[in-house]
Amino acid sequence: MSVSATENVILYTTFHLFGFLFIPFVIFSFIYWRRSQRNLILLSEKLPGPKGWPIIGNALDFIGTSPDIFSTIYKHTYNYDRVLRIWIGPKLLVFLMDPRDAELILSSHVHIDKSAEYKFFKPWLGNGLLISTGQKWRSHRKLIAPTFHLNVLKGFIDLFNVNSRGTVEKMKREEGKTFDCHDYMSEATVEMLLETAMGVSKTTQDQSGFEYAMAVMKMCDILHLRHTKLWLRPDWLFNLTKYGKIQKNLLNVIHELTRKVVKNKKEYFNKGMRGMTAEIPHEVKTNVNKESDTLKTVVDGISFGQSIGLKDDLDVDDNDVGEKRRMAFLDLMIEASNNGATITDEEIKEQVDTIMFEGHDTTAAGSSFFLSLMAAHPEIQEKVIKEMDEVFGDSDRPATFADTLEMKYLERCILETLRIYPPVPIIARQLKQNVKLTNGDYILPAGCTVIVATYKIHRRADIYPNPDQFDPDNFLPERTSVRHYYAFIPFSAGPRSCVGRKYAMLKLKILLSTIMRNFRIKSDLNENDFQLQGDIILKRAEGFKIRLESRRPLAL
Numbered sequence: 001m002s003v004s005a006t007e008n009v010i011l012y013t014t015f016h017l018f019g020f021l022f023i024p025f026v027i028f029s030f031i032y033w034r035r036s037q038r039n040l041i042l043l044s045e046k047l048p049g050p051k052g053w054p055i056i057g058n059a060l061d062f063i064g065t066s067p068d069i070f071s072t073i074y075k076h077t078y079n080y081d082r083v084l085r086i087w088i089g090p091k092l093l094v095f096l097m098d099p100r101d102a103e104l105i106l107s108s109h110v111h112i113d114k115s116a117e118y119k120f121f122k123p124w125l126g127n128g129l130l131i132s133t134g135q136k137w138r139s140h141r142k143l144i145a146p147t148f149h150l151n152v153l154k155g156f157i158d159l160f161n162v163n164s165r166g167t168v169e170k171m172k173r174e175e176g177k178t179f180d181c182h183d184y185m186s187e188a189t190v191e192m193l194l195e196t197a198m199g200v201s202k203t204t205q206d207q208s209g210f211e212y213a214m215a216v217m218k219m220c221d222i223l224h225l226r227h228t229k230l231w232l233r234p235d236w237l238f239n240l241t242k243y244g245k246i247q248k249n250l251l252n253v254i255h256e257l258t259r260k261v262v263k264n265k266k267e268y269f270n271k272g273m274r275g276m277t278a279e280i281p282h283e284v285k286t287n288v289n290k291e292s293d294t295l296k297t298v299v300d301g302i303s304f305g306q307s308i309g310l311k312d313d314l315d316v317d318d319n320d321v322g323e324k325r326r327m328a329f330l331d332l333m334i335e336a337s338n339n340g341a342t343i344t345d346e347e348i349k350e351q352v353d354t355i356m357f358e359g360h361d362t363t364a365a366g367s368s369f370f371l372s373l374m375a376a377h378p379e380i381q382e383k384v385i386k387e388m389d390e391v392f393g394d395s396d397r398p399a400t401f402a403d404t405l406e407m408k409y410l411e412r413c414i415l416e417t418l419r420i421y422p423p424v425p426i427i428a429r430q431l432k433q434n435v436k437l438t439n440g441d442y443i444l445p446a447g448c449t450v451i452v453a454t455y456k457i458h459r460r461a462d463i464y465p466n467p468d469q470f471d472p473d474n475f476l477p478e479r480t481s482v483r484h485y486y487a488f489i490p491f492s493a494g495p496r497s498c499v500g501r502k503y504a505m506l507k508l509k510i511l512l513s514t515i516m517r518n519f520r521i522k523s524d525l526n527e528n529d530f531q532l533q534g535d536i537i538l539k540r541a542e543g544f545k546i547r548l549e550s551r552r553p554l555a556l
């Protein structure tokens with residue numbers, strides 16, 4: 001027998017062995033799975049959704065580029081108004097698009113477990129606040145939430161100003177050119193987080209915030225691939241691919257920075273330098289103590305990005321937060337660890353990674369969408385500029401907390417940006433028990449992944465007239481007062497709401513007002529040209545392309 005004939009025999013035998021063993025294995029596994037998941041399957045059959053293929057379900061919807069997948073899933077929501085069932089192989093996803101159902105899940109103290117997809121974050125964020133659950137999440141949330149109360153945040157205003165002015169200075173290099181503003185927003189938000197919540201000066205970091213921000217962006221791309229491509233899900237297979245190797249390198253960059261941040265802070269702390277943020281230049285110091293302590297809201301019906309009817313652990317009366325607890329995030333973590341076993345060093349690092357990720361990519365996307373929308377809607381931009389001129393006149397003084405309360409129109413534009421392009425477009429939870437929805441006979445089965453579809457809720461025509469139109473008047477009091485509280489949830493809501501909500505709103509107002517005092521934003525593209533991709537954080541696939549035109553000498 002020749003060599004090629006032998007090869008043919010081997011191939012033939014292997015093929016048949018594969019047929020004899022693999023196909024029965026798949027069929028047997030499928031039957032076993034159907035029997036063991038009877039509750040899930042029976043209840044899912046009553047849920048509305050597009051027809052799928054045997055075994056793979058609707059997995060074909062997840063083939064293609066990121067914008068393709070986003071648009072395919074979004075198109076389904078036109079046919080299914082409140083609830084949408086999708087199968088990806090054996091995995092059942094149920095999208096909720098009615099604010100009443102969103103409330104049912106998000107306000108619950110029971111349905112707080114994150115979905116299995118969050119496990120891909122684990123090598124990066126460990127058991128940080130975003131993914132932990134149970135008692136660990138409860139005790140760490142209790143520790144961390146007070147470090148984002150308003151009385152702590154007011155102490156950050158000067159640093160928000162310094163960094164916003166630095167960003168304007170850097171962006172000036174791009175004047176007249178078309179460029180992607182996301183890189184600038186990303187770098188600015190990383191540096192602000194380092195200097196405020198982490199309390200370390202960016203100049204003491206020998207690795208730039210920019211490098212970190214880019215690594216985070218690439219990590220998000222990889223995580224998105226693992227969510228949508230079934231073969232990248234098992235760790236052993238993923239680690240063999242080029243993506244596994246890239247992830248390893250990216251995590252080295254990310255963790256090197258966070259380790260350094262914790263180490264530096266501990267050194268300061270041991271030298272007795274506590275309760276500090278980075279150094280503030282004299283010329284931008286504002287007198288925070290003289291500022292009005294009022295908690296009044298700026299846009300009626302909405303308080304720091306959330307409906308005023310929704311209260312969470314950030315909304316405690318600031319006078320109830322004792323002196324000792326008025327500490328910035330990393331200071332408090334280190335003090336807690338020095339004082340006992342509430343939190344270990346490894347857990348501190350995980351929380352730093354979590355805050356750095358959650359606090360940076362979300363606000364970078366939010367501010368980049370805002371600037372893109374200003375360019376696409378010049379008439380709205382002029383109203384923002386008019387308000388800036390009314391608040392600051394010709395002065396180039398830094399913004400104060402009182403000024404932020406006067407930026408009513410700017411705030412409406414920020415809220416409208418977060419409505420129409422919510423940086424976190426969906427929120428996913430794993431159900432441990434069946435849940436009956438608020439209206440109708442639908443029951444979500446235990447074991448399914450329930451997805452609160454923020455992006456769709458924010459674009460319901462029965463809640464927002466002309467839902468796809470950028471209209472800051474959606475946040476006029478007469479409109480906010482008649483809406484369901486859960487009709488606007490960019491920061492989620494309930495016990496697992498975003499811990500950085502107030503931080504984000506304050507920072508966005510200072511950063512964006514500083515930019516709008518200095519530039520007019522232009523673009524050759526309009527909103528219809530935006531291609532959306534929902535890789536964990538919502539982004540413009542083509543980049544956030546804008547052009548800057550100087551309004552006046554820099555307010556620096």
Ligand code: HEM
Nearest residue numbers: 129130358359362363366423424490491492498499500504
């Ligand atoms: C525009 C900016 C932001 C948006 C739209 C946003 C949105 C959200 C959303 C929707 C969640 C819930 C996610 C989920 O359940 O899967 C969340 C959680 C979280 N966010 Fe934000 N966020 C923003 C800024 C920030 C900032 C500035 C920080 C910190 C400085 C932060 C820290 C966190 C943390 C730690 C969690 C997890 C909370 C928990 O599970 O208890 N976020 N955020």
